[in-house]
Amino acid sequence: MATTIHLKQLLASFAVLSATLFLTGCIETPVEVAVSEPDPDLVFVRGYRSPSDECQLVGESAFTVDFLDDAADLVACPTGSSAMQTLLAETGSRIVTQTNSFSFFSLPYR
Incomplete structure (x- = not known):
């Protein structure tokens, strides 16, 4: 019984760790070039x-x-807008630069 509980705790820990690592990979790093x-x-x-x-x-x-x-x-979206969020979701692109108001994306033709 104690072995079963310990095994369940160990599996739960691995699940939390893998979910944390997955979500950490989804966080976009800040853009270095901004105005x-x-x-x-x-x-x-x-x-x-x-x-x-x-x-x-x-x-x-x-x-x-x-x-x-x-x-x-080259596409510019108002930073933080819902249009920007849907563009990111649809294309998976990364921000190439930002200004005070806009985030810029380079979207390949192919």
């Missing part, structure tokens, strides 16, 4: 997923030139 002054001038082309999407396809500007890629779309 602390007012938002830079940005060129918004259109809504990314639809015309009314808060996440916008971003064109070239002095700020975005280093983040543009000929094989990916």
